[in-house]
Amino acid sequence: MPILEAQELTYTYSIGSPFEKTAVDRMNLQIEQGEFVGIIGHTGSGKSTLMQMLNGLLKPTSGKVLLDGKDIWEKKADRRQVRFQVGLVFQYPEYQLFEETVYRDIAFGPKNMGLSEEEIDRRVRQTAEIVGLREELLEKAPYALSGGQKRRVAIAGVMAMEPKVLILDEPTAGLDPKGRVQILERLSQYHKRTGCTILLVSHSMEDVAKYASRLLVLRGGRAACYDAPANVFSRKEELEEMGLALPQITRVFAALREKGIVFPEEVYTVKYGAAMLLERLRGGGSSC
Numbered sequence: 074m075p076i077l078e079a080q081e082l083t084y085t086y087s088i089g090s091p092f093e094k095t096a097v098d099r100m101n102l103q104i105e106q107g108e109f110v111g112i113i114g115h116t117g118s119g120k121s122t123l124m125q126m127l128n129g130l131l132k133p134t135s136g137k138v139l140l141d142g143k144d145i146w147e148k149k150a151d152r153r154q155v156r157f158q159v160g161l162v163f164q165y166p167e168y169q170l171f172e173e174t175v176y177r178d179i180a181f182g183p184k185n186m187g188l189s190e191e192e193i194d195r196r197v198r199q200t201a202e203i204v205g206l207r208e209e210l211l212e213k214a215p216y217a218l219s220g221g222q223k224r225r226v227a228i229a230g231v232m233a234m235e236p237k238v239l240i241l242d243e244p245t246a247g248l249d250p251k252g253r254v255q256i257l258e259r260l261s262q263y264h265k266r267t268g269c270t271i272l273l274v275s276h277s278m279e280d281v282a283k284y285a286s287r288l289l290v291l292r293g294g295r296a297a298c299y300d301a302p303a304n305v306f307s308r309k310e311e312l313e314e315m316g317l318a319l320p321q322i323t324r325v326f327a328a329l330r331e332k333g334i335v336f337p338e339e340v341y342t343v344k345y346g347a348a349m350l351l352e353r354l355r356g357g358g359s360s361c
Contacts, residue, residue: 074142075103076270077127077159077238082136084122096122098294099136104238104272109264111281111302112274114291115316120274121164123291124240127272128161141237157186160236164243164274166227170215175206175226178215182234200229203266204259221252228256232263239263240272245280253277257284278320282306282341290317306341322346 079102085095097119104110114120125131127138129145129152138145145155160182163169172178176197183193201211204225210218215226228244241260245253261284264271275281281288281302288305290298292315298305306312306319318324319341326340326349336353340346 075139076106076141077104078102078137078139078142079123079127080137080139082123082126082138083134084119084126084131085134088134095134096294097126097133100294100296102289102296102299104270106237106270107268109261109271109284109286110273110289111285111287112272112289112291113276113278113281113317114297118291119294120291121242122294124161124242124272124274127238128159128240129155130161157182157234158236159238159240160231160234162228162231162239162241162244164246166244167215167220167223169227169230170223173214174212175201175215175218176211178226179211179229179233182230186234196233196235197229200232203232203263204229205255221248221255224248224252224256225259228260235267236269238270238272240274242274243276244273245275245277253280260284278306278318279322279343282320282323283344290315302341303339307339 079100082097082100083095084097085093087093100123112120122131126133129138132146140155140159144150145152170178172181179197179200180193183196197211198208201208206222206225206229210222215223218226224244228241231239245256248256257280260271263269273281273285285302288298288300288302289296290305297315298308306323309319312319322343323339323341326336326346330336336349340349
């Protein structure tokens with residue numbers, strides 16, 4: 074049984090007004106436990122709206138969201154518990170920080186879950202370590218931190234609730250390349266360590282190609298494709314028609330292919346591309 078499921082899910086803004094717009098349109102989607110799903114799509118394709126419905130922040134205009142097979146909007150559903158189990162990190166999450174210290178900000182979610190002080194302390198320190206925050210930073214005010222450190226605090230605050238599903242809406246937006254890689258590597262390690270299901274919204278094809286086990290491509294509020302990265306990126310013309318580019322490394326190898334240097338498989342990550350080139354240089358592959 075999928076951990077999260079959307080059934081004919083629809084959300085329309087400003088119904089009955091001149092500004093009426095359907096952001097998510099009759100979407101059907103099944104997300105299995107432990108998946109790392111990359112979510113891509115052009116601006117306005119419905120990514121953020123979908124994430125907020127899966128988290129229970131937005132009530133669908135029609136359709137259902139199922140968590141462990143149960144409708145999160147049925148009369149007896151406890152949506153507060155849903156948000157503990159499906160944690161959402163917004164784009165630019167540092168704007169969510171409001172407590173006096175980093176420790177208290179990370180502890181806010183676990184405290185609202187009614188956990189003991191000992192359990193709260195364990196979770197705060199554990200998640201701080203996972204995201205790469207040094208212990209001495211826990212007593213500092215969030216506003217005194219760098220942009221990347223603030224982003225880590227916000228992510229740790231959601232992780233500390235130990236959700237079954239962790240949703241991140243552009244968690245690396247605005248960060249420099251080094252900061253982006255550091256946060257994504259930490260998320261990847263967290264995923265492997267906990268088996269938590271992760272949904273990562275990103276504009277970076279390189280990032281989703283490297284970390285995701287499946288990709289959801291949104292177009293006009295609908296799921297244009299939901300498949301393994303290799304299968305998604307093989308649909309080059311369709312992606313380009315949607316205004317989405319292939320990863321840069323894929324384009325490099327496509328250019329090599331046009332020059333007559335043929336490789337046995339498509340390349341979507343730098344690591345795999347480097348391995349293919351080394352094999353070729355060692356004489357392990359043909360040139361045509």
